[in-house]
Amino acid sequence: MLDTVIVGGGLSGLALAHGLQQQGRTFALYEARDRLGGRILTQYDGDAALDLGPAWFWPGTQPRMARMVAALGLAAFPQHDQGQVLRLHDPEKVPEVYSTDGIHHGAQRLVGGMARLVQGLASRLPGHAVKLAHELIAVVKQRNHVELHFRSGDGITQVMARRVVLAVPPRLLEEAVRFDPPLEGMLCQRMRATQTWMANQAKVLVTFLSPFWRAAGLAGNAFVEHEQAMLYEVFDACDVVGEQAALGGFIALTPELRTSFQTGMPLLIESQLTQLFGGEADQGVQHIRDWANERYTCSTLDRVPSAMRPLYDDASLRRSFWDATLYFGGSETAGYAAGYLEGALEAGERVVYLLTHSSGQAQASFAN
Numbered sequence: 001m002l003d004t005v006i007v008g009g010g011l012s013g014l015a016l017a018h019g020l021q022q023q024g025r026t027f028a029l030y031e032a033r034d035r036l037g038g039r040i041l042t043q044y045d046g047d048a049a050l051d052l053g054p055a056w057f058w059p060g061t062q063p064r065m066a067r068m069v070a071a072l073g074l075a076a077f078p079q080h081d082q083g084q085v086l087r088l089h090d091p092e093k094v095p096e097v098y099s100t101d102g103i104h105h106g107a108q109r110l111v112g113g114m115a116r117l118v119q120g121l122a123s124r125l126p127g128h129a130v131k132l133a134h135e136l137i138a139v140v141k142q143r144n145h146v147e148l149h150f151r152s153g154d155g156i157t158q159v160m161a162r163r164v165v166l167a168v169p170p171r172l173l174e175e176a177v178r179f180d181p182p183l184e185g186m187l188c189q190r191m192r193a194t195q196t197w198m199a200n201q202a203k204v205l206v207t208f209l210s211p212f213w214r215a216a217g218l219a220g221n222a223f224v225e226h227e228q229a230m231l232y233e234v235f236d237a238c239d240v241v242g243e244q245a246a247l248g249g250f251i252a253l254t255p256e257l258r259t260s261f262q263t264g265m266p267l268l269i270e271s272q273l274t275q276l277f278g279g280e281a282d283q284g285v286q287h288i289r290d291w292a293n294e295r296y297t298c299s300t301l302d303r304v305p306s307a308m309r310p311l312y313d314d315a316s317l318r319r320s321f322w323d324a325t326l327y328f329g330g331s332e333t334a335g336y337a338a339g340y341l342e343g344a345l346e347a348g349e350r351v352v353y354l355l356t357h358s359s360g361q362a363q364a365s366f367a368n
């Protein structure tokens with residue numbers, strides 16, 4: 001029987017695995033996708049590293065990310081933020097200069113993309129402890145252990161563990177995993193109420209031969225605020241030296257509209273960028289990732305657009321369940337910076353602490 005099984009190989013699950021490894025504990029990590037990283041996804045186009053998931057961290061307010069980047073020996077660089085910021089609030093007009101100040105508040109990116117974080121952590125784990133393409137479908141409490149059922153290929157694998165950590169967004173667990181005995185009603189309600197941050201978003205990265213907008217005094221930052229907007233926010237996504245030129249943007253359409261306009265979307269994105277940055281912007285190559293179509297990220301509830309960033313102030317998911325054999329991890333359960341990469345690390349840290357200090361006092365300190 002395994003001591004600890006972690007389910008979910010996103011940043012939170014990986015950081016937790018790394019933390020247990022450092023404490024000399026044994027574990028196995030099961031991941032549904034055939035890759036690690038979860039919402040972290042860097043696509044490589046030649047020498048360009050395109051972050052189609054998270055790109056930024058803020059070392060000024062995110063100490064765990066700063067420490068992790070340093071500990072893994074990764075190189076970070078400031079998000080390009082110099083130049084004019086544009087705003088377009090009427091589709092019939094030209095964009096106006098909204099500001100000449102930076103808007104990214106000290107955000108940093110990783111050389112080689114955010115996937116370097118995943119690669120750095122994964123390379124420190126024993127290969128045999130990581131199982132890809134194992135989708136958790138059921139968690140069953142037995143007298144002295146927990147039984148996990150995974151769908152893998154055409155078969156079902158059963159695994160027994162003394163303790164289980166589910167580093168998977170709570171909404172996905174509530175929707176897709178069977179718990180036996182069923183989790184209590186109030187807990188399920190809280191899991192449903194915990195929005196998976198950014199899960200319903202789609203991001204586009206457009207590569208160019210040169211960062212022509214910089215030469216024109218533009219930052220690459222732009223906001224489009226009218227009803228026909230295709231991209232609601234655009235930013236510079238070049239590499240550290242500005243040789244691999246790229247713009248990034250968040251697509252303004254809802255998941256449903258993105259599905260209906262799928263074929264026409266690249267042309268509409270190109271036309272939006274041209275209106276903002278001029279004719280050269282129609283020479284780009286687009287890379288789009290629609291996270292709402294990812295079954296291991298976006299639950300049915302997450303597809304419904306929400307106007308505000310949630311508070312994530314519910315501590316009930318931070319304690320242990322089933323006589324300290326079942327724990328929830330994942331950024332959405334964090335007590336600090338929930339939803340962000342920093343929150344994924346904070347949640348991993350919390351679970352390492354709970355697993356290694358399984359006293360009632362330790363449990364209580366996180367449940368308040």
Ligand SMILES: Cc1cc2nc3c(=O)[nH]c(=O)nc-3n(C[C@H](O)[C@H](O)[C@H](O)COP(=O)(O)OP(=O)(O)OC[C@H]3O[C@@H](n4cnc5c(N)ncnc54)[C@H](O)[C@@H]3O)c2cc1C
Nearest residue numbers: 008010011012032038039054055056136330331339340341
């Ligand atoms: C477009 C986008 C942009 C973002 N930008 C930023 C940013 O700039 N800065 C920032 O701090 N944050 C950003 N975020 C949020 C950031 O990506 C998350 O906070 C972080 O990646 C969460 O890590 P996690 O491990 O908690 O969850 P996830 O990365 O979601 O990991 C969960 C893992 O569980 C796996 N899984 C799911 N279901 C099952 C199952 N049934 N069985 C087994 N495994 C399963 C998934 O495949 C996944 O690997 C962004 C997110 C998106 C989508």
